[in-house]
Amino acid sequence: MRYLPAVVVDVVLVLIFAAIGRASHDESPAGLLLTAWPFLIALLIGHLLAxxxxxxxxxxxxxLWGAVVWIVTVAGGMLIRVLSGDTAEVPFxxxxxLVLGTFLVGWRAITALLRRRRSSPDAAEATRAESLDEPND
Known part of the structure; x- marks a missing residue:
């Protein structure tokens, strides 16, 4: 299951998002899942849709996968919150x-950047080696 690691990372990040939100409002950490569940359901739907x-x-x-998951997580999470009787104020x-975008797309962007950096020196070294093999005019 190549999808599982990305789903696990995203679930942890959504839980962190909910924990930060609860802490910023001095709410009990015990209600973490009450805050997170609409976003967790939307997150899974986002992965399925992607x-x-x-x-x-x-x-x-x-x-790109992260962008799809992010949009569905935010829109779906807000919709589920409202349909379940909770609020979705504009500031929230x-x-x-912003936070879920940073989390869900951000780790993927960092991963892509690190992969490019890791492969870039190999490509640069190969190009340099080729130039050393060419005769000088």
Missing amino acids: ALLPGRPRRPWSV IVVAT
Whole structure:
């Protein structure tokens, strides 16, 4: 299951988002799942949707996959909150959008950057080695 590691990272990040939110309002940490559950359900739907999209991003750790998951998590999480009788005030929507975007897309962007950096020296070294093999005119 190549999807599982990305889903686990995303679940942990959504739980961190909910914990930060509860702590910032001096609410009991015991209610963490009460805050997180709408976003966790939307997160799973986001992963499923990203996997089913035609021409979809192929890797769950790609930035594009993360963007799909982020949008569905925020929109779906807010919708589920409202339908379950909770609130979705504009400031909360803005904060959730920014924080979840940073979390869900951010780790993927960092991963992509590190992969490029890791492969970049190899490519540069190969190019340098090739230039050393060429005769000078």
